[in-house]
Structures are given as C-alpha cells and as structure tokens.
Amino acid sequence: xxxxxDFIVLASQNLRKQEARASRRRSIDRWFGxxxxxxxxxxxxxxxxxxxxxxxxGLTRIDWQFLLSFPSRRAAEAGILSAWVGTILLMxxxxxxxxxxxxxxxxxxxxxxxxxxWTDFIEINIANLAGVPSILYGLMALxxxxxxxRFGQSVLAGGLALACLVLPIxxxxxxxxxxxxxxxxxxxxxALGATRWQAVWHHLLPYSTGGIATGVILAMSRAxxxxxxxxxxxxxxxxxxxxxxxxxxxxxxxSFDWLFSPFTALPIQMFNWVSRPGEEFQSNAxxxxxxxxxxxxxMNGVAILLRRHAQRNIKW
Amino acid sequence: MKTFNMVKALGMILCVVxxxxxxxxxxxxxxxxxxSTVYPITEAxxxxxxxxxGTKVTVGISGTGGGFKKFARGETDVQDASRPIQAEEVKxxxxxxxEYLELPIAYDALTVVVNSKNDWMETIQVSELKKIWEPxxxxxxxxxxxxxxxxxxxxxxxxxxxxxSGTFDYFTEAINGKSKASRGDYxxxxxxxxxxxxxxxxxxxxxxMGFAYYEAHQKRLKALGIEWDAKGKSPVKPSEGTVLAGxxxxxxxxxxxxxxxxxLEKPExxxxxxxxxxxxxxxxxxVKYIPLPDSAYTAVRERLAKLQKxxxxxxxxxxxxxxxxxxxRTPTP
Numbered sequence: 001x002x003x004x005x006d007f008i009v010l011a012s013q014n015l016r017k018q019e020a021r022a023s024r025r026r027s028i029d030r031w032f033g034x035x036x037x038x039x040x041x042x043x044x045x046x047x048x049x050x051x052x053x054x055x056x057x058g059l060t061r062i063d064w065q066f067l068l069s070f071p072s073r074r075a076a077e078a079g080i081l082s083a084w085v086g087t088i089l090l091m092x093x094x095x096x097x098x099x100x101x102x103x104x105x106x107x108x109x110x111x112x113x114x115x116x117x118w119t120d121f122i123e124i125n126i127a128n129l130a131g132v133p134s135i136l137y138g139l140m141a142l143x144x145x146x147x148x149x150r151f152g153q154s155v156l157a158g159g160l161a162l163a164c165l166v167l168p169i170x171x172x173x174x175x176x177x178x179x180x181x182x183x184x185x186x187x188x189x190x191a192l193g194a195t196r197w198q199a200v201w202h203h204l205l206p207y208s209t210g211g212i213a214t215g216v217i218l219a220m221s222r223a224x225x226x227x228x229x230x231x232x233x234x235x236x237x238x239x240x241x242x243x244x245x246x247x248x249x250x251x252x253x254x255s256f257d258w259l260f261s262p263f264t265a266l267p268i269q270m271f272n273w274v275s276r277p278g279e280e281f282q283s284n285a286x287x288x289x290x291x292x293x294x295x296x297x298x299m300n301g302v303a304i305l306l307r308r309h310a311q312r313n314i315k316w
Numbered sequence: 317m318k319t320f321n322m323v324k325a326l327g328m329i330l331c332v333v334x335x336x337x338x339x340x341x342x343x344x345x346x347x348x349x350x351x352s353t354v355y356p357i358t359e360a361x362x363x364x365x366x367x368x369x370g371t372k373v374t375v376g377i378s379g380t381g382g383g384f385k386k387f388a389r390g391e392t393d394v395q396d397a398s399r400p401i402q403a404e405e406v407k408x409x410x411x412x413x414x415e416y417l418e419l420p421i422a423y424d425a426l427t428v429v430v431n432s433k434n435d436w437m438e439t440i441q442v443s444e445l446k447k448i449w450e451p452x453x454x455x456x457x458x459x460x461x462x463x464x465x466x467x468x469x470x471x472x473x474x475x476x477x478x479x480x481s482g483t484f485d486y487f488t489e490a491i492n493g494k495s496k497a498s499r500g501d502y503x504x505x506x507x508x509x510x511x512x513x514x515x516x517x518x519x520x521x522x523x524x525m526g527f528a529y530y531e532a533h534q535k536r537l538k539a540l541g542i543e544w545d546a547k548g549k550s551p552v553k554p555s556e557g558t559v560l561a562g563x564x565x566x567x568x569x570x571x572x573x574x575x576x577x578x579x580l581e582k583p584e585x586x587x588x589x590x591x592x593x594x595x596x597x598x599x600x601x602x603v604k605y606i607p608l609p610d611s612a613y614t615a616v617r618e619r620l621a622k623l624q625k626x627x628x629x630x631x632x633x634x635x636x637x638x639x640x641x642x643x644x645r646t647p648t649p
Contacts, residue, residue, distance in 0.1 A: 073360040073603055153391075231378070234349070234386070238359045238375035240366050262345070262374050272377065275507040276356070277604060278532035 051293065058286030066287060070240035071269065075280035078273075080288050082239045086155070086263035087224060087295070089243060093159025093259070094166065094223050099216055102167050106174025106212075107200055130168035137165045138232030146233050153234030155243060156259040161229045166219035173215020177208035209310035217303035221296050227267035236264045237272050266292045346588045349376040350383025350396030351482055352506075353526060354571050357422055358396050358592075360599040365591045371584045380482040381405075384574075388412040393579035394589070397572045398424070398482035400629035415577040418627045418647055419589075419616050420639060421596050423606040425527040425554040426487055426567040429537045433519045436460075436467050439541035439551035442491060442566065448472065448522070450492045454499040460520065468520070474502035475511040475523030483508075487524055490566040512537065527554055528604035542567055559606045562638045570639055571605070577625060593617050608639055615643040625649045 069079025113119045141161030151157040181204055189199035227235075243261030247253060266288055273285035346365075348358055355377050362373040378386065380397045387395040388408035401409075401418065409416060428440060444463050447453060460467035477484035479496065484504075489495040503514055508529040515521040516536045530539050541551030544565050558564040573592065579585040593616055597607040608616075626649035628642050 070363075071359070072363055073356060073599075234376060234378065234391075236374045236376045237355065238362055238373070240363065241372050262347075272355075275352070275509055277508065277526070277528040 051290075054286050054290045054293065056286075057283050058288075058290040061283045061287035062291060066284075067291075071238050071264075075278075075284055078281075078284055080266065080269055080291065082242060083264050083266045083269040083288065084291065084295070085242050086235075086239075087265045087292075089155045089258060089263065090159045090162060090230075090265055091220060091224060093155060094162040095216070095220060097160060097163035098166050098170050098219060098223075101163075102170025102216075102219075103174050103212060105167075106171045106178065107205075109171070110175045110178040111196060111200055111204065126168050126171055130172065133228075134165055134226050135228045135232060137161050138229030140164070141229060142233045152260060153236075153262055154260045155263045157233050158230050158235060158263060158265070161233055162223040162226060165226065165229060166223050169219040169222065170212075170215055173218065174208070174212050177211025177215065178204055180211060181207050206310070210307040213303050213306045213310070217300055220299055224292065224296060224299075225267055227265065227271055230265055230268060235268055236262055237268060239264050266295075344372075344582065344584060346371060346373045346394070346585050347392045348374065348394040348396060349378050349386050349392045351380040351398040351571070352377040353380075353398040353424060353482060354396035354421075354573070356528070356603040357571070357596065357600050357605055358394075358573070360603055361588075361592045361595060364595060364599070365588055368591070369584075369587065371588065373588065379480060381480075384408070387416070387574060387576065388414055390414055390576065390578070393576050393582075393585045395574040395576075397574055399486055399569070400572065401574065401627050403630075406627065415625045415649060416627075417575045417577060417580075417620060417623065417625060419573050419575060419593070419619065420570045420608060420612065420642060421573055421592070421616070422571045422600040422608060423559050423639075424569055424571055425559050425564055425606065426483065426490070426524055426569065427527050427530040427554045428522070428524050428540045428542065428567070429515050429530055430522050430540060431515055431519045432536050432538050434538060437540065438538075439543055441543040441545050443545050445491045445542075446493075448474070449476070449488070449498055451497050451499055454501050470520045473514070473518045473521040474499075475514040475521060476502050476504055477508075477511075477524065478504040478506040481506050483524075483526060486569050487567070490569075527559075527606065530554070531604050556606050560609055568606075570608075570642065575620075577623065580623075589620060590617075593620065612639045612643060615640075619643070619647075 065077075066079045067084070068081050069077060070082055071080075072078040109119065109123065113122075138161055141157055141164065145151045145157040145160050146153060151160075185203055185207070186199055189203055194202070239262060243258035243263065244255060246255055246258055248255050270285050270288045270292070273281040273288065346362075348362070355375065358375050362375050365371065366373050375396075376383070380399060383392070383395050384397070384401065384405040385408070386392050388405065389412050395416075401416075428445065430437065447463060448457055457463070458471055459469060460472055461469045463472075476498070477487060479498075484498070485495045488498045492498060503511070505511055508525040511523045511525050512529055512533050515523045516533065530537055539554055541553040542564065543551040552558050552563050552565070554564050554567070559568045562568075573589075575585075575589055580589065593613060597610070597613060600607045607613075624647050626647035628645040628647045
C-alpha cells in the first residue's frame, strides 16, 4: 500500500523523467532545424556563387549592343539577338503545346480514367518518360517532325521536341495539384447534379491553378536550358536574321511563317562561345548565361504572381 | 493592371525589333553545316558576306560526320569538313544524287602541348607519341620515364580530343595509323578549352589540340616539336611558316568546304563560294587559322570555275600530302 507521501515522491520522479525525455526531444527538434537551415544555406550558397561568378565575368558585357546584335567573329561586336528571340519563340511553341496537352492528360488520368491495369501501365510510362535523356527526344523529333511531317529544321520542330520533353512534368504536376483538392469539393459538386466536366471546369481547375502553374514553370525552366535535342534536330549556330514577324502591317495581319523559320537558341550560342579559343568569348558566354538566368527568374516571378492571384480567389 | 501594361509594352518592343530585323525575309538562304573546327572561318565569311550582299546565310555545327549526312540528303548547300570525305559518305552522296566540289580552304596544325613548367622536353618523336596513345598503352604506359628513361618518374596526365571530333579521327590516324584507334584512359573533351585548362594546371600533363587553342594560350602552354622518324627529319614546331612549308608533319591537316554542285546554280550560293575563296586567306588568319599559299587558292578557284567534281582522296585521309599535290590530282566523283 502506497502512502500519499510515497505517491508524491514517485510522481515527481516520474515528472523529472518525463521532462528529461521531453527536453531531449526538443533538442533533437532544434538540431534538425539547424541542420536543415545549414543545408538550405549551402544549396542557396552554391546558386549564389554560380550567379556571382557569371555576373562577375558577364555583367559588364550585357548592354543594348549585346542584346540587339547578331553573332560575330569579333567578341566585342557579337550579340545574342537571334538567340534570345529564338529561345522566346521556342518557349511560345513549347508552352502552347505542352500546357493544354499535359493539363488535359492530367485531368483525364486523375478524374476520368478508370483505375485499372491499363491506367497503371500509362502511369508508369509517364513516370519513365520524365527520366528519358533529352537527346533521345531530339532523335525522335528529327525522325518524326523534321522528316516525317516535313517541318524542317524549324522553330516548330524545335518547340515540339521540347514540348514532348516536358510533357510528363506537366502531367505529373497537374495530377498532384488535383490530388490536393479535398474530395468533399467533388462530392458536393456531384451532389448538386454537376457533371464531371462541370466539376472540373468550375471547381477543380480554378483551385489547382497554382499547383499547375508551378509545374508548368518547372517544365519551361527545364526546356529553356536544353541544347542537346535542338542541336540534334539541326538548330543553327550562326544566324544573323530574325524569323518573319508574326504581325503584318497588311491583311490578314497575322502570320505564322515564323514557325517554319530556322533558328538558334541561347544555350547553343553559349555552348559555342564557351568552346572558342581565347578569353574574349568567355565573357560573352557568361553574359548569355546570365541573361538566360534572368529570363528563367522572370518566368518564375510571373508564375509566383499568377499563383498568388489564383489562391486569393479560393474560398473553402 | 500594371503588370498587364508592362506585358503590352514588352510585346510592342518585341514587334518593333522583330519588324526591323526581318525585312529581308523574302529571299533565299545559303545553308551551311558541318565541322565545329571549320566553323569560326565559315562564320567570319558568312558574317561579312551577309553584311556585303544582304543575302542570308546560316551556319550549323553538326560535326563533320553529322554534316555530311545532311549534305548527302541535299539539305545543305555547303559542308564544312575538318577531314576529307570518307568512302561511306561518298556512297551516301551518290545515292542521294548529290555531286560536289571539294575545296581546301585553310590549314590547321594539331599541336602537342605540355605545361610551360615542363623542363625536360622540347620535342617528341611520332613513335613516342604512338607509344603513349596507341590502344595497347591503356593502363600500361603511365609514367614519363617509360617513354624515355631520362624523363621523370612521374605519372603522365593525358588530355585529348573526344571521340566525336574530327580532331580525334585525324590525330589517331596520323599517330596510331588507324582512325579512331586510341587508348581510352585519358581526359577527353570535345571542348578544347577543357584540355587547355587541364594541361595549364598540371606540370606532368601532355595533350593535343587545334593550333588556334594553343596560340590563344601560348604563355601557359608549350608546343612540342614533332620528330617524324619515318622521314628522318629534325623536329619541327608548329607555326604558320612550318605548316606552309609543308614540314610540320604528320599533324598539319587541310580543312575543306564541300559545295553541292546543284546549289551552285543558285546565284547567291555561287556568289557566296566565290566570296569565300576571295576572302578566306585574310579571315582565316583573323580567327587564328593558317591560310593556304596564294598559288593554292588560285588552283582552288580554278577547280570551282571548271566545276571539277568529286574528291581527290580515295575515301580516307592521307597524311602529309602537300596542298599543291592535293590540288594537282584530278578529283574523282
């Protein structure tokens, strides 16, 4: 039989033990936080060093002359006009193909497709496609788009190759975004008699815009840095003219000739300059790299704005 | 709203720039592809030609082999090549119905370099190079004193061209006697700047690269004189003089352009090739390559004027033929 005094002694011993354990847990928690912070700083540090390094050798080279000149054998006269215009046109083609196709495929797989072996098979394949080396997409595009469809070595063929490359990323991101929406939203829509499409169009898509936009930007950021598939399909290195303008001063005012124009892109121009003899082209390469980073950062910025805007309207 | 206005403004700037740049769109394009070694020369010619005539020119770098594939399908007008056309490529061109002119345009000298702090050698024999680079050397020849006993008992760090480049094809054929036969345990790169950095940073390094890369970094690299035992000659260092005199052997190589004969019917292509031959001597020098002697350019122009089709090589690169002799041969289609 324990007396009240014994009980108090036991309880206080127990309490001390508990406290010791709790403080150990808290210290583990603190340490994990610190280690995590350290790793984060390390990762950002690498990026910062990379950027500073590029900026140190390239920043002074970026000016209007550099942005508005064509490639040249003289490093000081050379510029990236055809390269950045090419890159932006490629991104337009890539985005306008990969986003609708990828989002539609994501919606189908997540909301419509029956869960059976066939769907599993497709899922595994999409995951695998995300890991295929980019040069293989280049070879596929060379055979299919350049020769079979006779698009030639054009912006269209290049953009389609990059679109194939990033399609899996868009699909996976769309599915992830749809999955984060509570099932209750779908059930509520169906309970009110909405069709699947109405639920998708009025509820699921608006709510998942943020996640989809993030995925799309990740995909575009990958596409913008690719050079291997573009070189495979025959992107050029020296091209001192721009594709035809998409807007005409006379009827029909819109032109799609630019889709079939030869092109070059920023990573290709960079690669060419890096491998030139002598030092003077190296700062051009660094400047082109810096500009590419700026475009990527700009795209990311737009995505963050879009996401904020989309999330503001969500009320559940 | 504000962001939307900015997008609009950007779009307008884009259209203005674009409109200004694409006024010359309507006409045809001279299409060139091929070797990355020849690229700087062709780029220089293309730049000046486009400025002088307004005709559009595009140049790609698919490599000599990749470029010949496109050339044989008739996709390009002119092909840059850092080695002569090979037997299979001759066949492919025949199947594609492509007739071509073979025009030598400049020299490159493959340069064997060591670190500038290397104080034990100024020259090397071709047989010694073979001992270092042949496939059998892999894993066996690892130290300097295995080549010559008086050289240091230190590991050789080797730097050389990657297997996709024409430089690799030519060096292995010239040194090891068989194209693409090489040891594999060395630092290989398609980008000669990587090789430059490697040799610069290591006292015990040895590497080979294009002459232009050595010339741009000659303060920190040392080019070796090459002693070609077969000819019993004294060692020769790479320079414009020795290459032109035909004594820097077997590592000096001619660079070519191949011109699709059918494309020559287009006036702008014909003009471009004529412009190329008229200006290449000056421009090649400007981008650190070695121009051919004047007499050779005269012979090349003659070949163009007479439309002498085909190649002067029987399907493989022969070493150390003077340019005059290459041009004297009658090309066979």
